[in-house]
Amino acid sequence: RASCVEAVVSTQSTGGHHSTSDDSTAYRSVDEVKHWDTVDTPINRIRNYLAARNWWDDVSEKEFRSETRTEILRSFREAENTKLPNPLQIFDEVYEEMPRNLQEQREVFVEHTNKYADNYPLGNHEKME
Numbered sequence: 001r002a003s004c005v006e007a008v009v010s011t012q013s014t015g016g017h018h019s020t021s022d023d024s025t026a027y028r029s030v031d032e033v034k035h036w037d038t039v040d041t042p043i044n045r046i047r048n049y050l051a052a053r054n055w056w057d058d059v060s061e062k063e064f065r066s067e068t069r070t071e072i073l074r075s076f077r078e079a080e081n082t083k084l085p086n087p088l089q090i091f092d093e094v095y096e097e098m099p100r101n102l103q104e105q106r107e108v109f110v111e112h113t114n115k116y117a118d119n120y121p122l123g124n125h126e127k128m129e
Contacts, residue, residue, distance in 0.1 A: 005046070086126040
């Protein structure tokens with residue numbers, strides 16, 4: 001059965017910070033920021049909603065956390081064993097036809113990283129071609 005969950009949150013429900021450079025304690029009390037960051041979070045609200053309808057319980061929570069942790073750790077291991085993308089993709093996959101100034105920047109980049117290869121650990125990247 002298909003389901004749709006609509007969630008509307010404000011920056012308050014994400015700890016109050018708009019971004020990593022934002023300090024919401026400059027315009028909110030520390031207690032208010034802490035409340036939104038730990039007590040009244042979107043995850044807590046959905047958990048309480050589901051539990052109130054007997055669709056979620058502590059056993060489900062424990063199983064979900066265990067399964068999710070296993071999947072995340074497996075994904076990390078897989079990602080750590082995957083080569084990083086070819087750095088030239090930043091140039092090659094932007095325009096259908098690359099502008100001349102980017103062609104020149106690409107050439108300079110290749111020359112520079114080849115000349116100073118000891119300073120650019122590209123061994124974990126897909127080969128630049």
